[in-house]
Amino acid sequence: MGAALAVAWPLFRTRTHMLLAQSGVALFFGVHYILEGATTGAAMNALAFAQALIAIPLGARPGFRRAYLATLPLIAVALAATWSGAASVFAAVGFALISLGRYQLTAIRFRAFLALAVPCWMLHNWxxxxxxxLIADTCTLLTSAWMLRLDFVAARRLAVRVT
Structure with a gap:
């Protein structure tokens, strides 16, 4: 289920739906990483689950910005607490990029940051x-690239109409 959600989240059009799908990804992959013994991956996904839900109201309720930003130092805490070498670095950098993406209020910026995070998670999974x-990340990278392309084309068309 986590892999299916990982592949599907980029296909959603709204930020809220993308975040809801990502919370499911984090829940399922968090359990997967626990079972694999990948403690940093599990910790980052636990944080990602909470963070995805906190990020939903960012645009409508500015007070949530503080709550969201309060999750960022927890990346370093989780990294230090679960340190296991290169895998920990890849998971933490990947989650930091995801965190920057979730703070974006436009879908195109959101997608771009999350697409940048996928190679980090691929390295973690490797x-x-x-x-x-690895399979989920490969497919996620493809669906993310496809949706970014569609977003760029739509933005370009809108810019042409405005000018």
Whole structure:
């Protein structure tokens, strides 16, 4: 289920729906990483689950910005608490990029940051030997690239109409 949500989230049009799907990804992959013994991946996904839900009201309720920003130092805390070498670095950098993406209020910026995070998670999954993670990340990268392309084309068309 986590892999299916990982592949599907980029296909959603609204930021809220993308975040809801990502919370599911984090929940399922968090359990997967626990079972694999990948503690940093599990910790980052636990944080990602909460963060995705906190990020939903960012645009409508500015007070949530503080709550969201309060999750960022927890990346370093989780990294230090679960340190296991390169896999930890890849998971933390990947989650930091995801965190920057979730703070964006426009779908195109959101997608761009999250697409940048996928190679980090691919390296994490390679390092910890997560075949489901590698497959999901490869497919996520493809769907993310496709949706970014569609967003850029739509933005270009809108810019042409305005000028």
């Amino acid at each position: 390092t910890v030997g997560s075949v489901p993670g």
